[in-house]
Amino acid sequence: MLKKVFTISGIVIIVLLASFFSVRYYINNGGKRDIASEDIAYKVPSSQIVAEFTSNATASNKKYLEKPVAVSGIVTSVNDKEVIIDNSVNCNLTKANNSFKNGQKVTVKGRVIGYDDLLGEVKLDQCNLCAN
Known part of the structure; x- marks a missing residue:
């Protein structure tokens, strides 16, 4: 027993x-998700995506949130795994990339995770440098 x-x-x-x-x-x-292998849903300049979020955050969230987008603009800040484009798009890279330089025109592919009203920034994660 x-x-x-x-x-x-x-x-x-x-x-x-x-x-x-x-x-x-x-x-x-x-x-x-592997954003790098997914097709780009939208390709926009940084000024356009920020303007859309600023004017109507609800509609922009429906359009962009959780989707892979390619955002183009000028690099204004580089810090290890974070790149800021045109002082308005914050890109968190999947891994550190030394090829980003201040003043460089780039297109970055990443997933939109939201808009920060306080800083006026669109936030992207899982970002990678795209070929222009």
């Missing part, structure tokens, strides 16, 4: 541990 209880307890513990690690793996790795 005691052997049967230990066997059942062992099976329950193994199932619980497997479930825990499966859920943990899904939370950490599931749902991540």
Whole structure:
């Protein structure tokens, strides 16, 4: 009888541990998109996307939010994995890239994650440099 209880307890513990690690793996790795491999939904200059968000944030969120876009403009700030275009588009790079230089005209592909009213910036993540 005691052997049967230990066997059942062992099976329950193994199932619980497997479930825990499966859920943990899904939370950490599931749902991540590879923006670099997705097609560009919109190609816009930085001034246009900022103007759209400034004039009507609700409509712009419906149009751009969570979509891969290519934004073009002049690099105004570079800091490790962050590039700011025309002082109005904040791009968080997937990995540090030393090819960005202040004053350089670039097109960056990334996912729109929102608009910061306080700073007046459109925020992009998972950004990569596009060929012009």
